[in-house]
Amino acid sequence: MSGGTSLTFAPLLPVLVLVPIFGLAALVALYGLACAARGGWWRLLTVAALCLALVNPSLITEVREPVKDVAVVVVDRSPSQALGARTARTERALAELETKLAPLPDLETRVVRSGGANLTETRLFEALAHAFADVPQQRRAGVILLTDGQVHDVPLDPGRSHDNGPVHVLLSGDHDEADRRLEIVKAPSFGLVGKPVALTFRIVDSPSDQSESAEVTIRHDDGTIHRLTVAVGREVSIDVPLEHGGRNIVELSVGSAPHELSLANNRVGVAINAVRDRLRVLLVSGEPYAGGRTWRNMLKADPAVDLVHFTILRPPEKQDGIPIRELSLIAFPIRELFEVKLAEFDLVIFDRYRQRGVLPMIYLDNIARYVRNGGALLEAGGGGGGFGDNLGLRGSSLGAVLPGQPVGPTIDRPFKPIVTAIGRRHPVTVGLAGSGAAGEEPSWGRWLHQSEVQIAHGRVLMTGFEDRPLLILDRVGEGRVAQLASDQIWLWSRGFEGGGPQVELLRRLAHWLMKEPDLEEDDLRARVEGNRIEIERRSLAPEPRSVELITPEGEVKTLAMADDGNGLLGAAITVEAPGIYRISDGLRHTVALVGEPGAPELADLRTTPERLQPVVDGSGGGVKWLVDIGSVDMGSGVMGSGGPQTSTGGLILRRPAANRIQSGPGWLGLRANGTYTVTGITDHPLLSPWALLPLVLGSMMMAWWREGK
Amino acid sequence: MQLNSRFLVCTGLVLAGLALANMAASAAELAVKASERTWLGYIATGDEGVDQVTRAGLEGLLKVLSRRTAVDTGGVAALDVESDELSFFPLLYWVVTSSQPALSSLARARVNSYLRHGGTVLFDTRDARSGGDSAALALRGLTEGLELPALTPVPADHVLTRAFYLLKEFPGRTRNGEVWVEASEERRLDGVSSIIIGGNDWAGAWAMDADGRPLSAAVPGGERQREIAYRFGVNVVMYALTGNYKADQVHVPAILQRIGR
Numbered sequence: 001m002s003g004g005t006s007l008t009f010a011p012l013l014p015v016l017v018l019v020p021i022f023g024l025a026a027l028v029a030l031y032g033l034a035c036a037a038r039g040g041w042w043r044l045l046t047v048a049a050l051c052l053a054l055v056n057p058s059l060i061t062e063v064r065e066p067v068k069d070v071a072v073v074v075v076d077r078s079p080s081q082a083l084g085a086r087t088a089r090t091e092r093a094l095a096e097l098e099t100k101l102a103p104l105p106d107l108e109t110r111v112v113r114s115g116g117a118n119l120t121e122t123r124l125f126e127a128l129a130h131a132f133a134d135v136p137q138q139r140r141a142g143v144i145l146l147t148d149g150q151v152h153d154v155p156l157d158p159g160r161s162h163d164n165g166p167v168h169v170l171l172s173g174d175h176d177e178a179d180r181r182l183e184i185v186k187a188p189s190f191g192l193v194g195k196p197v198a199l200t201f202r203i204v205d206s207p208s209d210q211s212e213s214a215e216v217t218i219r220h221d222d223g224t225i226h227r228l229t230v231a232v233g234r235e236v237s238i239d240v241p242l243e244h245g246g247r248n249i250v251e252l253s254v255g256s257a258p259h260e261l262s263l264a265n266n267r268v269g270v271a272i273n274a275v276r277d278r279l280r281v282l283l284v285s286g287e288p289y290a291g292g293r294t295w296r297n298m299l300k301a302d303p304a305v306d307l308v309h310f311t312i313l314r315p316p317e318k319q320d321g322i323p324i325r326e327l328s329l330i331a332f333p334i335r336e337l338f339e340v341k342l343a344e345f346d347l348v349i350f351d352r353y354r355q356r357g358v359l360p361m362i363y364l365d366n367i368a369r370y371v372r373n374g375g376a377l378l379e380a381g382g383g384g385g386g387f388g389d390n391l392g393l394r395g396s397s398l399g400a401v402l403p404g405q406p407v408g409p410t411i412d413r414p415f416k417p418i419v420t421a422i423g424r425r426h427p428v429t430v431g432l433a434g435s436g437a438a439g440e441e442p443s444w445g446r447w448l449h450q451s452e453v454q455i456a457h458g459r460v461l462m463t464g465f466e467d468r469p470l471l472i473l474d475r476v477g478e479g480r481v482a483q484l485a486s487d488q489i490w491l492w493s494r495g496f497e498g499g500g501p502q503v504e505l506l507r508r509l510a511h512w513l514m515k516e517p518d519l520e521e522d523d524l525r526a527r528v529e530g531n532r533i534e535i536e537r538r539s540l541a542p543e544p545r546s547v548e549l550i551t552p553e554g555e556v557k558t559l560a561m562a563d564d565g566n567g568l569l570g571a572a573i574t575v576e577a578p579g580i581y582r583i584s585d586g587l588r589h590t591v592a593l594v595g596e597p598g599a600p601e602l603a604d605l606r607t608t609p610e611r612l613q614p615v616v617d618g619s620g621g622g623v624k625w626l627v628d629i630g631s632v633d634m635g636s637g638v639m640g641s642g643g644p645q646t647s648t649g650g651l652i653l654r655r656p657a658a659n660r661i662q663s664g665p666g667w668l669g670l671r672a673n674g675t676y677t678v679t680g681i682t683d684h685p686l687l688s689p690w691a692l693l694p695l696v697l698g699s700m701m702m703a704w705w706r707e708g709k
Numbered sequence: 710m711q712l713n714s715r716f717l718v719c720t721g722l723v724l725a726g727l728a729l730a731n732m733a734a735s736a737a738e739l740a741v742k743a744s745e746r747t748w749l750g751y752i753a754t755g756d757e758g759v760d761q762v763t764r765a766g767l768e769g770l771l772k773v774l775s776r777r778t779a780v781d782t783g784g785v786a787a788l789d790v791e792s793d794e795l796s797f798f799p800l801l802y803w804v805v806t807s808s809q810p811a812l813s814s815l816a817r818a819r820v821n822s823y824l825r826h827g828g829t830v831l832f833d834t835r836d837a838r839s840g841g842d843s844a845a846l847a848l849r850g851l852t853e854g855l856e857l858p859a860l861t862p863v864p865a866d867h868v869l870t871r872a873f874y875l876l877k878e879f880p881g882r883t884r885n886g887e888v889w890v891e892a893s894e895e896r897r898l899d900g901v902s903s904i905i906i907g908g909n910d911w912a913g914a915w916a917m918d919a920d921g922r923p924l925s926a927a928v929p930g931g932e933r934q935r936e937i938a939y940r941f942g943v944n945v946v947m948y949a950l951t952g953n954y955k956a957d958q959v960h961v962p963a964i965l966q967r968i969g970r
Contacts (some may be wrong), residue, residue, distance in 0.1 A: 280968060287779040289747055290799045293827055296899045296952050306964055311951055312779050313873055319779045326730040326940075328871035328955060336965060344968040412741050448744045491744060495826035515715035 004062040012054050022051045040708030045699040053692045063680035068108045069141035071670045072131045073097055076147035077115030078122040079577045080605050083262050086172040089626040090146045093170055096632040101443025120599035121152035141670040147554045148173045149608040150598045161616035165619035165671050166662035174627055180205045180257035185235055193274045196239040203232045203254050210257040219251040242274035246517030249591045264552050265602040269580040269593040278306045282345045285311040285355035290491035295351055298506045307564040338363035342370050346514045352381040352487045368401045372477030376513035381487020401476040403458030404483050414446045415465035423461035425540050425567030427519040428508045434500045445497030467595035526583050526592035533592045535583055537569045545585055552579030622663030743797035746783030751797035755785045756805045764805055766912025770942040785930040796822040800949040805834045807847040817854040825901040829949040836886050836908030861892040868956045872947035881909030881938045882927050891956035901952040914938035
C-alpha cells in the first residue's frame, strides 16, 4: 500500500458565475485602494475570504495498491532444441530463472513452452502473444526467450514488439556450430504413373562447405537404391520414376560431414502422388444383350476412363446379303486391339463373350501373356451357356489364367449373391449396400442364372446358388484377374426386386484390377496428420500382429494393432520429431513422412542470434549465450540504474525503471513499470465554513469601522 | 342340392388355387427364361386383334434378329403393366389404342421405375389407321402421370439411324409419321432415350404368319418399305441393348491412335 496526495478545488458555484462576480468585487476593492479610500484593504480581504470559501479547496489522498508486472519466459521446445546439450542447458537456465524470479513480490513470471505439436517450424512469438493476451501493455515487464535462435515467426516490424518490454534471448547452443543438410529445391507433389518427374536438391553445408563433394543415396519405395556423387552447394536434378498409383515416396540421404549437428536433416523423404493419365479399358461384349448397358453405364460415368468398346453385333456366319453401305457395322480391329495395342490397356473386360471363332487362338495367347505381364482381365457372364457349351474363353489358352474351371451346365435357379467371409474383409466387397450382416440374408435382388465353376486358384468374394463361387479374384504373374460366373448383374441395374449395388461393386472391381492403391486387400499404409501417424493394415486374415516403427533417430517402437472386423487393422502414434519413420509388420514395409520435406525446423539447425536480433534491438533487450553463463542472480539494486556487475560469468537480472536501459554486459533488465490501482480516496476540505464566517464578518466589520473613522 | 353346391364351391376353390399356383409357376419360369435370352415384351391392350398383330410383329422381328444379328433371341411376352415384372425386357412395344383405360397409380409407378432403370418403351400410336388427333389424345391419356422427358423428332445423326443399319427414315406398315425421342439425353444412363414414339404401325409391317408370309401390305413402299421397317426394328432393339455404343465408335479410331503413341 502506498499513498498519493494532491490539492484539488471543488467550486460551489460554476466558474462562469464566480469569475464575473469576484472580478467586479476585486475591481471595486482595487478602485478603493487606488483612491486610497479608507478600509480598502479590509474590503479586499473580505472579497478574498468569500472567494476562497466558494472555491472550496480540499486535500485528496489516494489509497494505492501496486500491481505486479508480468514477465514471460518462452521455452523453445521445438525439435531442433533437442540437439546436443541444448535441452539440458535450457532446462537448467529455466530452473534458475524460476527460482530467482519467483520470490519477487512485484513480478509475476509466466513460463510457456512452445513446440511439441508443430514439427515444421518454431513459433515462439505466437506462444508469447497467448501468454500476454490478458496483460495490459503497461504491466508487461519483458520477455526472456530460451531458444536456439531458429525462430520462424519473428515479427517483421520489430517496433511493435516493444510493447512487451525488453525481449531478451538466452541461446542454448554452442558458438561456431556447423552442419550439413540435404535440401529439396523443387519437388512436384503430383505426377503421372509411368512418367518420371524431376526432383531438384542440393547439399548445403553451413556455415561453409566442409568438402567438395558428397555421396547421395536415393531409395525408392520399391526398395531400389541408387547412389551418386554430387558437388556440395550445387543444385542437382534427378529423374524419379513413378511406378504405381497413389503415394510414391523417394528418400534422399547424404553421408555425414566432418562436423554435424544432426543427421536428421541429412535425410529427406519426398512424397509424390501419382495419378494415372487415363484409365484405358477395352470392353468386348460377346453379343448385344440386356446386360451390356450395365457395363457401359458404369464405365462411361467414370470420367477417368477412356472406354474402347466392341460388341459383336453380327457373328461372321450370319450374312444376309445386304450391301455393306447400308450397314453401320465396322470390322473388329482384332490385330490392332489384341496384338499391337493390347499392352496399352489397363483393363480388358470380356462380357458374355463366347468363342465364336472371332478371336483366333493366337490373340487369346496374347491376352494371357498380357495378364502375366501386369495387365488386368475381367471375365463376366461367360455363363448363359458360355462355359457349359465350351464356347467360353475357358477352352482357350486363357484357361490357365482364369481362376475358375467350368463344370456342368448353367444353373437356371434364382439365388441371392452372398458376400463370403473373405469378401467381408476385401476392399472390393466390404460394406456393399444391401449385403447385410454376416449370416443375414442380403436385401438386394436375386439373380437367376449362374455358371458352375470349380476354383483352381484365387479368392472367392461372393457365392451364388448353394454357395457356388460367383465372384473370384486372383493374381496371375504381375497381373490381376477377376471372374464373375454369371451375366446377371444387369438385373440389379434394372431394379429387379429392388436391384443392388452393381455400380459400386463393378467400379471397385475394375479399379482393384487396375491396382488402385485404396483397394489393396493386403497392404500396410501410413497416413500422417500433423505429428500423428496412423498406421493401417488391410488383411484378409484377422492377424493381430503388431507393427514396428523406427524413428528418424533409429529408435524402435512396437505398436499393437486393433482389428475393426472389416479387414482393417489400425494403430496410431503421436511423434515428436519430423523426419522419416519406417514401419514394418515383418512382411510389408512402408514409410511415413512427418513434417514437410525441407520444413524450416530441419533446415538450419545452427544456434544463431541473427533471426531475433532485430526484435532484441528494437525492444532494448539483450542476447546471451547460456554456454557462457555460470549462474543467474538477482541484482541487488532492484530499481537501480543497472550499475556495475558483481560476478563474472554470471547473469544478473535487474528491475530498472521503465525509462532506463534494460540490458548491459552481464545483466538483463525486466522493467519495473510501477503501476498501481487506486483502492480508495480521502477528501479533507482545507477551509471550514465556520472558520471563514468570523473572518468574513470580522473583515467586513473592520472595513465598515475604518470607513466610518 | 346342398351337397352339390358345396361340392361345386370346393371344386371351384381347388381350380382357382391350381390356376394361381400355375400362374406363379409360369411367372417364375418366364423370369428365368426372359433373363437368359433377349425377350421382347408388349403391353397387352385388351384389344384381341391389335394384340395378335403386335405379337406376330414382334415374333417376326425376333426371327429377323436371330437370322441377321448376334442377339440371342428368346421369345415374345404379353405383359400387363398392372402386375407383370417388366425389368427383364429391354424393350417394351406399346400400342396406343383409344380403348385402353388410364393407368392406375401402381402401374404408373411401375412404368416410371422401368424407365428410370434403363428400360425403353416404343409407343406406336398407329396414327394412319385411327386418325392423328384421336391417337395423340389416346397417347396423352395413356401417358398421363408418367415421367416423360421433353421430346424431339429423331435428329439426323441419332444413334437410331445407325445402331445396326444405316437408316434415313423409320417406316412401318405406313410411313407418314414423325418419330420422336428424348430431347436432352441425360448422361446417367449413357445418354440413352427411354422413350421412342411414332405412329407407323411397325408391328403391322413385321407381322408374318407361320410360313413367314407378311400379314398385311406395307404402303406405299411395298416390300422395300417392309425391309426398311425390319431394319428399324433391328436398330431399335440394338439401341435398347447397346445404348450409345455406335455413337462412341466414332471416337474409337482417335482413342486407338492416341493409345498407340
